[in-house]
Amino acid sequence: xxxxxxxxxxxxxxxxxxxxxxxxxxxxxxxxxxxxxxxxxxxxxxxxxxxxxxxxxxxxxxxxxxxxxxxxxxxxxxxxxxxxxxxxxxxxxxxxxxxxxxxxxxxxxxxxxxxxxxxxxxxxxxxxxxxxxxxxxxxxxxxxxxxxxxxxxxxxxxxxxxxxxxxxxxxxxxxxxxxxxxxxxxxxxxxxxxxxxxxxxxxxxxxxxxxxxxxxxxxxxxxxxxxxxxxxxxxxxxxxxxxxxxxxxxxxxxxxxxxxxxxxxxxxxxxxxx
Amino acid sequence: xxxxxxxxxxxxxxxxxxxxxxxxxxxxxxxxxxxxxxxxxxxxxxxxxxxxxxxxxxxxxxxxxxxxxxxxxxxxxxxxxxxxxxxxxxxxxxxxxxxxxxxxxxxxxxxxxxxxxxxxxxxxxxxxxxxxxxxxxxxxxxxxxxxxxxxxxxxxxxxxxxxxxxxxxxxxxxxxxxxxxxxxxxxxxxxxxxxxxxxxxxxxxxxxxxxxxxxxxxxxxxxxxxxxxxxxxxxxxxxxxxxxxxxxxxxxxxxxxxxxxxxxxxxxxxxxxx
Numbered sequence: 329x330x331x332x333x334x335x336x337x338x339x340x341x342x343x344x345x346x347x348x349x350x351x352x353x354x355x356x357x358x359x360x361x362x363x364x365x366x367x368x369x370x371x372x373x374x375x376x377x378x379x380x381x382x383x384x385x386x387x388x389x390x391x392x393x394x395x396x397x398x399x400x401x402x403x404x405x406x407x408x409x410x411x412x413x414x415x416x417x418x419x420x421x422x423x424x425x426x427x428x429x430x431x432x433x434x435x436x437x438x439x440x441x442x443x444x445x446x447x448x449x450x451x452x453x454x455x456x457x458x459x460x461x462x463x464x465x466x467x468x469x470x471x472x473x474x475x476x477x478x479x480x481x482x483x484x485x486x487x488x489x490x491x492x493x494x495x496x497x498x499x500x501x502x503x504x505x506x507x508x509x510x511x512x513x514x515x516x517x518x519x520x521x522x523x524x525x526x527x528x529x530x531x532x533x534x535x536x537x538x539x540x541x542x543x544x545x546x547x548x549x550x551x552x553x554x555x556x557x558x559x560x561x562x563x564x565x566x567x568x569x570x571x572x573x574x575x576x577x578x579x580x581x582x583x584x585x586x587x588x589x590x591x592x593x594x595x596x597x598x599x600x601x602x
Numbered sequence: 603x604x605x606x607x608x609x610x611x612x613x614x615x616x617x618x619x620x621x622x623x624x625x626x627x628x629x630x631x632x633x634x635x636x637x638x639x640x641x642x643x644x645x646x647x648x649x650x651x652x653x654x655x656x657x658x659x660x661x662x663x664x665x666x667x668x669x670x671x672x673x674x675x676x677x678x679x680x681x682x683x684x685x686x687x688x689x690x691x692x693x694x695x696x697x698x699x700x701x702x703x704x705x706x707x708x709x710x711x712x713x714x715x716x717x718x719x720x721x722x723x724x725x726x727x728x729x730x731x732x733x734x735x736x737x738x739x740x741x742x743x744x745x746x747x748x749x750x751x752x753x754x755x756x757x758x759x760x761x762x763x764x765x766x767x768x769x770x771x772x773x774x775x776x777x778x779x780x781x782x783x784x785x786x787x788x789x790x791x792x793x794x795x796x797x798x799x800x801x802x803x804x805x806x807x808x809x810x811x812x813x814x815x816x817x818x819x820x821x822x823x824x825x826x827x828x829x830x831x832x833x834x835x836x837x838x839x840x841x842x843x844x845x846x847x848x849x850x851x852x853x854x855x856x857x858x859x860x861x862x863x864x865x866x867x868x869x870x871x872x873x874x875x876x
Contacts, residue, residue: 446807466804494804504805507798512809515789517868518845522838524781526875530740530768531778533720535786538812543872547865554853554861564796565850569843571792576839579828587828591821594791598817601800 329387329484332356332378334401336368338449339418340392341457344373346488349459353484356382364454373457383408388416388484394549395419395556402429402440409438414477416443420505421557422470422498439477442470442498444505445490450544463489470498506560513550514565516543603661603758606630606652608675610642612723613692614666615731618647620762623733627758630656638728647731657682662690662758669693669826676703676714683712688751690717694779695831696744696772713751716744716772718779719764724818737763744772780834787824788839790817 331347333340336359347355357374359365368374376382383389383405391398398417409415415438417425426442433440447465449456467490471478482493496504519525520543528536554561578587605621607614610633621629631648633639642648650656657663657679665672672691683689689712691699700716707714721739723730741764745752756767770778793799794817802810828835852861 446805448807448809465807468805492804496804501805504798504801507796508802508806508810511793511796512813514849515793515813515842515846516809517865518842518849519785519789520868520872521845521848521864522781522785522841524778524838525871527778528782528875530766530770531720531742531775532782533722533739535722535790535816536782537876538815539786539789540872541812542809543868544876545865545869545872547862547869550865551858551862554849555856555858558853558856562850562854564798565846565853567796568789568792569846569850571795572789572839572843572846574795575788575792575828576836576843579832579839580836582829582832584825584829588821588825590795591791591819591824594794594817595819595821597799598794598814598819601802602811602818 329353330356330382330385332358332382332386332389333374333392334358334378334389335360335392335397336364336373336454336457337392338452338454338457338461339445340390341368341373341454342447342459342461343390343392343418343488344368345457345459346462348373348375350489351484351487356386359454368454380408383413384410386410386413388414388481391415391417391419393417393419395421395425395552399425399428403432406432406436406438409436411437414439414441414481416441416481418443418445420444420509420553422501424556426470426498441478441481442501443481444468444470444501445485446509450542452546460489464491466490466492466494468494468496468501470496470501472497502557503560506557507564510550510554510557510561511564511568513542513545514554514561515568516540517545519543603627604630604656604659606632606656606660606663607648607666608632608652608663609634609666609671610638610647610728610731611666612726612728612731612735613719614664615642615647615728616721616733616735617664617666617692617762618642619731619733620736622647622649624763625758625761630660633728642728654682657687658684660684660687662688662755665689665691665693667693668823669695669699669830673699673702677706680706680710680712683710685711687712688755689714690755692717692719694718694783694827696775698830700744700772715752715755716775717755718742718744718775719759720783724816726820734763738765740764740766740768742768742770742775744770744775746771776831777834780831781838784824784828784831784835785838785842787816787819788828788835789842790814791819793817
């Protein structure tokens with residue numbers, strides 16, 4: 329296949345490196361910052377640079393851009409994709425982009441499938457991109473359709489090392505992602521804003537590091553994701569605050585029975601669901 | 603030295619395994635469950651079983667028990683410790699136990715130093731104890747005194763692989779530990795009590811796993827720690843809720859400027875302090 333990857337940051341760069349390392353597909357790349365594009369060519373992560381002809385001939389176009397830029401790119405290049413081209417995005421919310429780009433795809437005759445690779449790192453950019461980033465991760469496809477094109481994307485994801493293909497709807501995706509990904513980022517940031525955080529050294533161990541890891545946040549990206557998905561995210565923040573209040577109440581009242589009960593439910597839930 | 607270790611769970615068991623693996627000291631052990639004591643002897647983690655004579659001759663006695671049981675053990679055995687014996691505990695709060703046991707130590711003529719090894723695992727018991735558990739961790743001593751006895755404990759901790767000795771007061775310890783260790787456990791439990799937690803598979807990745815890791819909690823132990831330390835813990839829970847409300851407010855108002863500002867402060871703080 330001919331695969332075009334637009335945006336060679338952590339996500340797009342890892343798709344490029346994984347595709348050249350693990351498949352025989354031809355990879356074309358595009359990146360706004362030219363030095364990154366040259367580095368990607370030099371290190372063999374991509375075989376060539378994307379142009380209009382490449383877009384037209386591509387079997388698969390992967391958007392490794394911020395959500396707003398992904399939609400903009402597809403709209404600007406809609407007439408260049410071929411009739412057999414499948415365009416997938418990789419952004420963290422799906423309701424808005426799927427509604428918008430499925431309309432564009434129908435109009436111009438290509439296929440759009442909203443996707444979300446469940447992997448990342450707290451350090452971005454092509455230099456942190458990794459051909460094994462997706463090994464063992466889940467690949468979410470926000471469509472319940474089953475056809476030749478979805479089968480092709482599934483097979484490609486498996487070839488890159490993804491261990492699970494999760495099929496869902498855009499709305500279910502956004503609701504679940506608000507809990508599994510956005511809420512951990514919100515609470516890591518809330519945690520690290522504590523006035524004692526700067527004095528943690530010597531007093532901290534694994535639990536501090538794990539809970540605060542993703543506070544090393546890409547602020548403009550997550551600002552966009554949180555606000556776009558606020559209808560799903562806010563109920564989860566409220567649920568978290570409510571559960572914190574429950575625990576706080578039992579602690580303040582020195583209610584050992586209630587506190588042990590809440591902790592036991594949490595501990596048993598965690599063991600059961602993982 | 604002759605070192606007695608009372609309680610061979612994850613913490614005491616790791617002290618035993620690390621001491622026999624990394625030093626030439628003689629290790630005596632005690633554990634309520636006899637099968638664990640036999641296993642510790644069999645695998646060479648301890649050289650012999652603690653008796654009254656051993657306690658009297660010990661240079662160092664390490665309490666690997668729950669906080670309440672540590673205090674109880676020292677009071678019951680106060681007359682058996684030698685004049686040169688240093689008794690240390692390993693429990694997660696220091697104000698109460700230090701006040702209580704320093705009094706007992708003065709009365710009976712041994713030395714008590716409140717300590718806290720900053721390492722753990724979400725799975726307890728001797729079978730999970732590990733001779734390398736303390737490698738690279740911080741060893742906190744809740745005393746600011748400097749003498750022959752504190753120097754001996756410091757050297758011993760370094761020999762076991764601890765990379766940092768943190769000297770502090772019991773009150774500062776309890777205030778900082780409320781933030782670095784107890785609050786992460788509270789928030790991991792509050793997070794996992796979300797109604798969508800059981801459906802996370804296929805939607806979850808690193809941030810879900812890191813934030814919720816310590817929800818696999820030892821409920822009776824942390825119930826005791828949270829309530830004992832509530833005067834320090836509750837203000838940190840309140841600060842966390844306040845910061846969550848701040849982030850929630852910016853998200854609900856779609857206030858990109860305010861939200862980016864808060865996330866940027868969190869992200870830059872995290873990078874600066876680690």
